[in-house]
Structures are given as structure tokens and as C-alpha cells.
Amino acid sequence: MYVPFEQLPPQARIWIYQSDREFTETEAAEIQDKIEKFVTEWSAHGQQLHASGQLLHRRFVVLGTDVNVTAPSGCSIDSSVKFLRILEMDYQTRLFDRTHLAFQKNGAINIVHLTEMPAAVASGEITAETPYFDNLVAEAGGLKANWVKPAGKTWLQKYFS
Known part of the structure; x- marks a missing residue:
């Protein structure tokens, strides 16, 4: 059963998948429609999940x-993975690659490959204060409070020591 995302309780479980590219405006509208259709039918052991989904910043499927x-x-999680794999094929993107890190800089989202982090930090491109999209946030309440936070306050802190 579809529930508007803002009506999910703070403890609702969320999953964040980051695209390796920004979607066009047209693609974003199509993807949002597909997300809503998927969560409307999403179930666990034959029971409808009270679920929601959204595409944020034309890049993040939540x-x-x-x-x-x-x-x-397990079956409902498998069905969500299948849905996301279909999105990957339909839109020629990767949603499961956790090696592309998203940072906010000058109002834009910049992607840095994990292997490039030491050089990005050394050059000053990324600092401990650079806003980072922490896709490990697991609850709806944390999406607003903890999703975008200074890189130095995330698992990336090891790069700034």
C-alpha cells in the first residue's frame, strides 16, 4: 500500500540507492511513477507493506x-532488488555500486570514486566539512537529520585523520 513518504514514521526502514549518473527531468518523472507503482504492490508473505519511495536529487532512489x-x-527485499535491477537496465545506470561517493559542493552533487578519496582530500577538493550523502542511513527519521552531513562525521573520517 502506497503511503506518502512524509507520512512514514521516523523509525520506518529505508534503503537508499545512488545512481552513477543524474537522471534527466523526463527520466526522473518516469522513475518516480515506477517507484510509486512498485511500492503500491510491494508485499511480504502476501501482506501489503505500508511503503513509500521517492527519487531525490534526480539521482537517489529511496x-x-x-x-x-x-x-x-527476504522475499520482499528480493522483489525490491529485482525492481531496482530493472531500473538499471531501463535507464543504463548502476544503483548498487557503493564505490561512487556523492558530495555536495557549490549546490551541485559531485561524485568521487572511492579510490580517488586520498587524492581528493590531499588536494583540498574534499574536506572534513564537505557535505556527504551518507547512503547508510537506515531509518526515515535519519533521512532529514543524518543523510547529508560533514564527511568527517561519517565512516569517511579515516581520510581526515
């Missing part, structure tokens, strides 16, 4: 479900 109503199961 799926969420209220675990207090119906907890997701």
Missing part, C-alpha cells in the same frame, strides 16, 4: 516501509 505495520521479508 524505498521505505513502516516495519510497525508489516515487516519486510
Whole structure:
């Protein structure tokens, strides 16, 4: 059952998938429609999940479900992965590659490959204060409070020591 994302409780479980490219405006509208259709039908053991999804910044697919109503199961997680793999094929993108790190700089989202982090830090391109999209956030309440935060306050802090 589709629930508007802002109506998910703070403890709702979320998953964030980052595209390796920004989608066009047309693609973003299509993808948002597909996300809403998927979560409307998303279920666990035959029970509808109270779920939502959104495309943020034309790059991040966020799926969420209220675990207090119906907890997701292995099969429901598998179906979401299948859905995301279809998006990857349809839009020629990668949503499961965790080696591309997203930073906010001058109002834009810049991607730095994990292997390039030491050089980006050494050159000053990325600092401990550079806003980083922490896609490890796992609850809806954390999306607003903890998704974008200074890189030095995330698992990337090791690069600034």
C-alpha cells in the first residue's frame, strides 16, 4: 500500500540507492511513477507493506516501509532488488555500486570514486566539512537529520585523520 513518504514514521526502514549518473527531468518523472507503482504492490508473505519511495536529487532512489505495520521479508527485499535491477537496465545506470561517493559542493552533487578519496582530500577538493550523502542511513527519521552531513562525521573520517 502506497503511503506518502512524509507520512512514514521516523523509525520506518529505508534503503537508499545512488545512481552513477543524474537522471534527466523526463527520466526522473518516469522513475518516480515506477517507484510509486512498485511500492503500491510491494508485499511480504502476501501482506501489503505500508511503503513509500521517492527519487531525490534526480539521482537517489529511496524505498521505505513502516516495519510497525508489516515487516519486510527476504522475499520482499528480493522483489525490491529485482525492481531496482530493472531500473538499471531501463535507464543504463548502476544503483548498487557503493564505490561512487556523492558530495555536495557549490549546490551541485559531485561524485568521487572511492579510490580517488586520498587524492581528493590531499588536494583540498574534499574536506572534513564537505557535505556527504551518507547512503547508510537506515531509518526515515535519519533521512532529514543524518543523510547529508560533514564527511568527517561519517565512516569517511579515516581520510581526515
